[in-house]
Amino acid sequence: MWGRDWVIVLEVFDLLGESYVQDESRKHSFSTVYREQIEHPFADGYIARLLDSEEDLEHIAPRLSGAVARQIDPRLRRAGLYDPAQLITLYLLAYCYYSWDIFARGYQFEVSIFRDLTESGIAYIAHDIRRRAGRLSRSDVVVMGYEGDIKTSPYFLQTTRTKALTHDFYITRLYDRRRRKRVRVALLSERFWREIDGDTIATTIEEATNVFPRVAQIPFADGRLIVIGYEAWKARLLARQEGE
């Protein structure tokens, strides 16, 4: 997909969230149905099992997430919100599958980053993802007093489309077609970058992909973002933390 196609898909997803089904009593927006019927009942259990498991997340997370996903259809049917003969409810079903998938893969990624930061000896404070109130905290992780967010790449784009980038760093994961492998990437505010310091190559947003894995500085909104490989970011952090 091209950049514009991605953005259109994200817009469609947000529009679907505002769509609604109606029963005798009230209108239910798709996003409300998803939260009430799927996320609220299943999220805590899914995340607790991810956190408590010692298994490889790549193995256990799809199993746990799939077990929840298979309950979406029967659960919506029982609630009178899904009937294959009603076209709109097919869209609702698809929206709930997609939303759960984004949620489950997002927390799988987040837990994998927490594990990795711990194993790497980075000092950090993670938000409490076991409870919804903790999950809604302003930031996912704090390093050296800087607030950060951990997001899969589709979810990063989805939120960036409608929300300002107010954190000092973002950790995401991309697929590097040239090297044919997944790479974790950190996007930093200039404020945070000044703390850990180093040379950057000023470039356009689109060209960042050609600069990587060298550190790129790209314009975004009214400021600049620093694009650096996650491993290189960790190495700089560790050196900085050990020097303190």
Add this chain to the structure above:
Amino acid sequence: MMSDKSMIEDYTPDEFEAVLNAFIEREIEDAPMDDFFAALAEIDRRRRQEVIQVQGQIIQGQLVFSLPRFAPPTVAVEGNQIILDRIHRIVVTLEPTTSS
């Protein structure tokens, strides 16, 4: 697997269920790096071009702003204040006209 069906209604219930099952079981998909930065550039470009129509009313002598229904969440209003990116507040006050 490519499908010639482009709309949800093109699928029979069994086919639709199979699509959803395949969706659950697919491998992790990360955005390709070039697509990711192209999308980020597109988001940035759209933001720069976006015009947000803020309406103001005088209610009981006070200026009160309202936003269109589909305003981006990066913009909010509170009474006579416009809040950008949840950080910057623009406070607009009305000065009485001075007669010459």
